Amino acid sequence: MNWITKMFSSSLGQKLIMAITGLFLITFLIVHCTLNSLIFLNDGGVTFNAGAQFMATNPLIRIVEVVLFIGLILHVVKALLITLNNNKSRPVKYAAYDGKANSKWYSRSMGILGSLLLIFLVIHLSHFWIGTKAAQLNGTILSHNTYLELKEVFESPINVLIYLLGVISLGYHLMHGFQSAFQTLGINHKKYTPFIKSFGNVFSILISFIFAMMPIAMHFDIIK
Amino acid sequence: MSGNMNINLKVWRQKNGKSQGKLVDYKVENVSPDMSFLEMFDVLNDRLINEGKDEPIAFDHDCREGICGSCSMYINGRPHGPNQGVTTCQLHMRSFKDNDTIVVEPWRSAAFPVIKDLATNRSAFDRIIASGGFISINTGNAQDANSLPIPKGDADDSFAAAACIGCGACVAACKNSSAMLFVSAKVSQLALLPQGAPERATRVINMVAQMDAEGFGSCTNTGACEAECPKQISLTNIARLNREYYKATLFSNEG
Numbered sequence: 001m002n003w004i005t006k007m008f009s010s011s012l013g014q015k016l017i018m019a020i021t022g023l024f025l026i027t028f029l030i031v032h033c034t035l036n037s038l039i040f041l042n043d044g045g046v047t048f049n050a051g052a053q054f055m056a057t058n059p060l061i062r063i064v065e066v067v068l069f070i071g072l073i074l075h076v077v078k079a080l081l082i083t084l085n086n087n088k089s090r091p092v093k094y095a096a097y098d099g100k101a102n103s104k105w106y107s108r109s110m111g112i113l114g115s116l117l118l119i120f121l122v123i124h125l126s127h128f129w130i131g132t133k134a135a136q137l138n139g140t141i142l143s144h145n146t147y148l149e150l151k152e153v154f155e156s157p158i159n160v161l162i163y164l165l166g167v168i169s170l171g172y173h174l175m176h177g178f179q180s181a182f183q184t185l186g187i188n189h190k191k192y193t194p195f196i197k198s199f200g201n202v203f204s205i206l207i208s209f210i211f212a213m214m215p216i217a218m219h220f221d222i223i224k
Numbered sequence: 225m226s227g228n229m230n231i232n233l234k235v236w237r238q239k240n241g242k243s244q245g246k247l248v249d250y251k252v253e254n255v256s257p258d259m260s261f262l263e264m265f266d267v268l269n270d271r272l273i274n275e276g277k278d279e280p281i282a283f284d285h286d287c288r289e290g291i292c293g294s295c296s297m298y299i300n301g302r303p304h305g306p307n308q309g310v311t312t313c314q315l316h317m318r319s320f321k322d323n324d325t326i327v328v329e330p331w332r333s334a335a336f337p338v339i340k341d342l343a344t345n346r347s348a349f350d351r352i353i354a355s356g357g358f359i360s361i362n363t364g365n366a367q368d369a370n371s372l373p374i375p376k377g378d379a380d381d382s383f384a385a386a387a388c389i390g391c392g393a394c395v396a397a398c399k400n401s402s403a404m405l406f407v408s409a410k411v412s413q414l415a416l417l418p419q420g421a422p423e424r425a426t427r428v429i430n431m432v433a434q435m436d437a438e439g440f441g442s443c444t445n446t447g448a449c450e451a452e453c454p455k456q457i458s459l460t461n462i463a464r465l466n467r468e469y470y471k472a473t474l475f476s477n478e479g
Contacts, residue, residue, distance in 0.1 A: 007473045010432055011402075011442035012466060082442055086400035089334050089441035095234075095247055096327040098301030099399065102451035108399050110444060180445040186470065188463030 014082055019184035021075040022177050028068055029170075033207050036214060042223050045147025052146040056132055076118060083111050106172040107180070113173040120166035127153050154218035163215040171208030175201055229255045229322040231264065235281055236329045241337050241345075247327065257318035261305065262288060262295060264317055282341040288313040290454065293389030296396070297342055298329040303393035303452050311391060311454045331392050333401035334439045348438040349390050349406060355434035356427035357410040359419050378416045385412035387455040394449035394457075400441030405449035407435050408465035409457045415468055425476035428468040 007013040035055065038048040055061050099108055106113065128149060135144035153159050178200030182188065187196070217223045231252045238245025252268050259267070262285050269280035286294040295312035299305035305315045320326065328342065336344040386409070394405035411428050414420030420427070443462060450459045473479045 003473060003479045006479060007470075010469075011436050011440075012432055012469045013473075015442055016466075016470070086402075086441035086444075089401040089439055090332050091334055092332050094298060094301065094329055094332055095236075096301040096329070099448070101302050101306075102397055102448040103399075103446040107444070107446040108448075176445070183445045183459065183463050184443075184466060186463045186467030188460050190460075193460075 011082075011085075014078055015184045017074060017078050018082070019181040021071045021078070022181045024071045025068075025075060026174070026178065026181075028071075029207060033210055037210060039147070039150065039214060039223055040217070044224060045145070045150075049145060049147050052132075053142065053144070056136055056141050056144070072121075076114070079111065079114055104176065107176040110173065110176055113169045116169040117166065117173055120162065120169065123162060124166065127159075150214075150218055154215045157219065160215040160219045164212055167208045167211040170211070171204050174204035174207070178204060227257060229257060229317065229320070229324075231255050231317070231320065232323065232325040233268070234325065234327045235342070237281070237341055238330075238338050240340055245338065245341075247329075255317050257316065259317045260288070260313055261297070261299070261315040261317065262313050282339070282343045284343045285313060290314040291389060293391030293454075296331050296344060296346070296392055298331060298396055300327055303331070303396040304391075304454055308451070309454060309456050311389075314454075331396040333392075333395050335401065335403070336392060336395065344392075346390075346392050348440070349392065349403070351438065352403070352407060352431055352434045353390075353410060356423065356430040357414070359414060359423060361419070361422070372418055374417060382413050382416040385409040385416070385457065385461050388413075388453075388457050389455055391454060393452050393454060395440065397448040397452035398441065398443075399446060399448065400444060402443045402449070403435050403438070403440040404443040404462050404465065405453060405457055405459075407431055408461035411468055412461045412464050415464065424468070425472035425478040428465065428472045429479045432465075432469055 008017065035051045036048070038051050039045065041047050099105070128146065131149055132141070132144060132146065135141045154163075179193075179197045182193075182196050187193075233250040233252060234247045235250060236245055237248045250268055252264055255264055255267070262283070265281060265283060272278045272280050284294040284296055286292040288295075290311045290313060293311065295304075297304065297312045299312070299315070304310060304312045306319055307315055330336075330338050330342045331344045331346075333344075335348040336346055339345050388406060388409035390406060392406070395401045395403050398404075411431060414427065415424055445459075445462075447459060450457065
């Protein structure tokens with residue numbers, strides 16, 4: 001199995017892990033965003049809570065949750081290791097550096113955007129995941145009202161601001177990450193790369209917009 | 225002559241690889257807009273030699289017609305200066321304005337140590353080529369033109385990749401000083417042709433291993449290399465390198 005460790009310790013193999021885990025996390029985002037969008041039904045959270053209960057009690061989802069955390073940790077740890085190594089590759093920095101002349105700022109800022117996302121994620125998990133997890137463990141999950149939790153959290157304007165900054169970071173992170181993952185997988189062809197790029201941009205903006213609407217709609221009582 | 229310019233230069237001066245360097249100010253007067261950037265340096269060096277106070281500025285140059293890849297100057301934050309698809313020798317002073325301040329630095333990368341002033345040691349690229357960027361068969365006499373059928377598209381892509389002059393602008397431009405564009409061009413030009421097929425898997429595995437060993441960073445797909453490449457080598461080559469590498473590792477007996 002020497003060849004496999006060699007592959008995943010090479011710079012290309014490490015990037016492959018970033019791409020695969022990144023795309024996996026994107027599929028999670030789609031599920032997360034779709035389920036949360038149930039709040040826009042504006043039925044006092046009945047459908048949303050039913051969805052949340054399904055996710056919290058389905059045994060298959062419990063397994064996927066573990067895989068999700070492994071994927072997230074791999075993505076974060078690999079990113080950290082790659083960044084540390086990349087920082088070593090240029091010990092003397094340029095006195096004059098014109099990065100905007102040849103690349104987008106967010107493509108050069110994936111580390112910062114990712115760090116912001118990680119901080120946001122810790123806050124986000126403390127808001128919702130911990131409560132649900134506790135309810136799962138002490139058997140009160142069937143009476144657990146996630147919708148009410150949403151209402152409470154988004155009453156605070158500071159929380160709304162944190163969530164907005166979180167989804168803006170997410171949007172820019174995805175705008176580069178989505179198309180970058182395909183390039184790393186070796187998928188680049190004039191037949192479909194323009195589509196991947198524009199689809200990635202539309203997807204990133206759309207998903208951040210929908211996520212951003214949730215705290216806003218809750219805070220301003222557009223959703224009752 | 226009317227239309228001539230005065231240029232304020234800030235040039236990186238460094239005695240040798242071990243000493244500390246710094247930016248030094250030089251004023252170059254009466255610069256013709258038709259001079260190349262290197263010719264302006266010739267004029268400045270001429271002056272420095274005649275004055276006898278300062279050593280002339282060391283910089284790499286050879287063909288001065290944009291094909292050798294020697295002239296490695298990082299000008300105002302960009303490799304080879306402000307224009308697209310050109311090397312420093314093909315950059316002319318008409319691309320600047322009178323009284324402009326121009327910062328000139330060497331390529332910055334752990335894998336390209338400074339030898340002196342603006343000259344860097346780019347033999348890391350040579351070692352990458354030596355690790356696999358070749359074909360081992362004896363080519364002999366020129367063959368009959370159509371004895372080895374090659375699709376036109378493959379030939380075009382191979383030629384486009386072979387345009388790489390190994391100047392290192394991709395490394396200089398990349399925020400991670402990654403050499404992926406260079407390595408991908410060298411792998412692609414041979415992977416696309418039947419002559420490169422026998423060593424296809426060993427080539428990519430060895431060249432990637434050598435690239436990593438030289439201390440280049442990894443690719444984060446910012447696209448800065450493609451934008452700054454004087455030969456406009458495409459990012460599709462990097463995707464091909466990724467494919468070639470996974471294919472060689474997963475499906476060949478090599479590695």
